[in-house]
Amino acid sequence: MFYIYPPSGKISLHHMENSVFTRLDYLEHLYSDRVKYFHGNFEFLLENTLHDRVGHFTLRLLAALSSDLWTYWSVREVLLFKHRLAKISSKLLYKLLRSFSQQIKPFNSESLIQLTLYQISILYLKPHIFKHLSYNHSEECKLYSCKVRFELLPNLIKSRKVTINAGYAIIYCSQWKLLLESLFFTYLRIQKNIFKSETKYGIITAVNINTESNHFPPCMKHLHTVLRNKHRLSHYARFTLSLFLKDCGMELNDAIIYWKEEYSKEHNCNSVCLHNWNASEKKFIYSIRHLYGLEGSKKDYAAPDCSIICKTMPGPKYEGGCPFQHFDEIHLKHLLSSSLKERKLMNFIKTIHRRKPNEACAEYLKLITKRTQILFISNPVQFYHMLNKT
Numbered sequence: 001m002f003y004i005y006p007p008s009g010k011i012s013l014h015h016m017e018n019s020v021f022t023r024l025d026y027l028e029h030l031y032s033d034r035v036k037y038f039h040g041n042f043e044f045l046l047e048n049t050l051h052d053r054v055g056h057f058t059l060r061l062l063a064a065l066s067s068d069l070w071t072y073w074s075v076r077e078v079l080l081f082k083h084r085l086a087k088i089s090s091k092l093l094y095k096l097l098r099s100f101s102q103q104i105k106p107f108n109s110e111s112l113i114q115l116t117l118y119q120i121s122i123l124y125l126k127p128h129i130f131k132h133l134s135y136n137h138s139e140e141c142k143l144y145s146c147k148v149r150f151e152l153l154p155n156l157i158k159s160r161k162v163t164i165n166a167g168y169a170i171i172y173c174s175q176w177k178l179l180l181e182s183l184f185f186t187y188l189r190i191q192k193n194i195f196k197s198e199t200k201y202g203i204i205t206a207v208n209i210n211t212e213s214n215h216f217p218p219c220m221k222h223l224h225t226v227l228r229n230k231h232r233l234s235h236y237a238r239f240t241l242s243l244f245l246k247d248c249g250m251e252l253n254d255a256i257i258y259w260k261e262e263y264s265k266e267h268n269c270n271s272v273c274l275h276n277w278n279a280s281e282k283k284f285i286y287s288i289r290h291l292y293g294l295e296g297s298k299k300d301y302a303a304p305d306c307s308i309i310c311k312t313m314p315g316p317k318y319e320g321g322c323p324f325q326h327f328d329e330i331h332l333k334h335l336l337s338s339s340l341k342e343r344k345l346m347n348f349i350k351t352i353h354r355r356k357p358n359e360a361c362a363e364y365l366k367l368i369t370k371r372t373q374i375l376f377i378s379n380p381v382q383f384y385h386m387l388n389k390t
């Protein structure tokens, strides 16, 4: 019912049509409060079945192409989710929570919402909490609680249904349905944004990347500089920078030229790096195409969020990370000194002391753009787009 990944396998066109039209018909009945007049085939609406998934994902795909259609569909789909949640059995709830923890890999997870779903499922699946949730406890019950980033729950914040503390909404056990419903809405909204035409391909090219890197957030600017100086990056740093460039609009051919240019040079690092473009050209091209969703599982990977970058430290040789979290003061000053003059930089470093990395990053962006409306940076791509718009 809260599906993360589309189903695999084959389905006949006839069944696909039935899944979609039956779902649309049911959604309309639900929306107009006329469910008892629905005479369609419930076989296409059974939770967790192939038909239900196909109906959901096909409509999700179609709706993402038009704002009007998305508004029409998402309101009804959230209503269906709410309707199902209202009558959910403990068995189905268990399945739902398990599906999050099984499908989402916390260390590979590309988005804050997936990570949140994973964390919630782990918490709610603890036997004593699960038992507690499965009972009809009072609407005021506050025995257990969890914290969720406020930006994931715009509905609950807007309706003042949760308390906020230091950027986190406090969710009590009695609100678990509200929480899932709100996350479901946010999840659909994020999926829709994937189709927004915001990404203008070709903005960053292999030729202009040095100039464009002045618009990169500190984390990515640092990786680009290390690559230019040492001509090599460790695996995870390469992965992170490649996805960032892709999501900012670098085309595949430019990405290949960019990496080829560096990896064709002798490396300039202390490690015994054996990677060399000429010796492994096919492998390199394959892995770049893979990140662009053109090889292997054909998954279109997204650049990791700041929360993931801040949490990930794959090894001592890793050159990446969030400078506001992982760098000492000397390195941070050095990195930011290209965009801030000495005095401003000193003041800035003082003000960000003890602030969260993404708030510090937003402060930095405010300072260099002189914009005041930026509160929080959640993804390096967001930083790049904001700086590019000014």
Ligand code: SF4
Residues within 6 Å of the ligand: 217, 218, 219, 220, 305, 306, 309, 310, 321, 322, 323, 324, 357, 358, 361, 377, 378, 379, 380, 383
């Ligand atoms: Fe990069 Fe995010 Fe850290 Fe800013 S807050 S430097 S965008 S990881």
